[in-house]
Amino acid sequence: MKRTGIFFAHFQGERLKNFPGALEGLLDKPGVSYYDAVYGSRDGLFYLKPVAERLLVKVHSQNMTESVKRTGDYESALYSAGGTVQAAEEIRRGNIDNAFVFTSFGDHHAGRDFYHGICYFNGAALAIAMLKEKKTKRFAIVDTDSHHGDGTRDIFRRDTGVLHICFCHQNYSDDYNKIDIQIPYDTPDDAYLAKMKEVFIPRVEAFKPEYIFWEYGYDATKGEYGNKGISRDCHIRVAELIKTAADEICKGRLIAILCGGSTRDIAAYTIPRIIAILAELNDRFPSV
Ligand SMILES: [Zn+2]
Ligand SMILES: [Zn+2]
Secondary structure (H helix, E strand, C coil), X not given: CCCEEEEECCCCCCCCXXXXXXXXXXXXXXCEEEEECCCCCCCCCEECCCCCHHHHHHHCCXXXXXXXXXXXXXXXXXXXXXXXXXXXXXXXXXXXXXXXXXXXXXXXXXXXXCECCCCCCCHHHHHHHXXXXXXXXXXXXXXXXXXXXXXXXXXXXXXXXXXXXXXXXXXXXXXXXXXXXXXXXXXXXXXXXXXHHHHHHHHHXXXXXXXXXXXXXXXXXXXXXXXXXXXXXXXXHHHHHHHHHHHHHCCCCEEEEECCCCCHHHHHHHHHHHHHHHCCCHHHCXXX
16 A cells, blocks of 8 residues: 555635545545645644745746736645645655645646746646755656646756656657647547557656656546546546556656646546545545
8 A cells, every 4th residue: 555645725716625525535544644735733634835935936937926926826826836845745755655736726837937827836846846956856747637738848848857748739759858749639538548558658667757747637528628538537547557657667656736627526536536546545446
């Protein structure tokens, strides 16, 4: 069994209204630790910490940070991205093996000097900045949100130490370990999973990252706003593939970060199952 950290911040929106209630039956398992931005003082829980401003300036420009402050969401954005940084720190210290991070705002549209799609700060990039201070050198980011991870790509564009594999609307590949895999509309689950096996798995095996970050957006699900036609069960099978890869390549060091997606029922269906896969509590749900 793996030790899995759950990092929970929820400040706005409908999609996480069923949480943390939807995690019932998982939170009390011995390997599962729960970090909450609000209710950390309850017995047996841990506080989720906001991103330190010292780290923020390493990734985002002063300009961009000032413009987030003007939205009124600055404090909650620091907590939203903070879960990913704290997850990386807890894994680095050996307190947990892997993590699922609930964000209130997304991640991957936050670049060095811009943001859109209410992705204020880039939690994966901030976690990588922290880990680089601790002499970690190689990172993989796999992005299965329906849209292109332009913010993440902007931050790491010429950084060959970061393998960025993005499932989006275009085919692209360069010498800096940046790859886009085109997912057309009406993609069957098997075709999606085949691309994951044919491109992501060999690239990440060859690259040998020390940590894998997974931008888990579910907006590519049929009926969602980034609809690519895949089923909700496709995400569960993707989780199994990425988890297995992390176990084989980087001692299981995997951080799943909630990215795009709007409907409550898909969140409530997929996220507990993904956490069960991370924590190796697969008997909790029937397999898909
Ligand atoms: Zn998206
Ligand atoms: Zn892309």
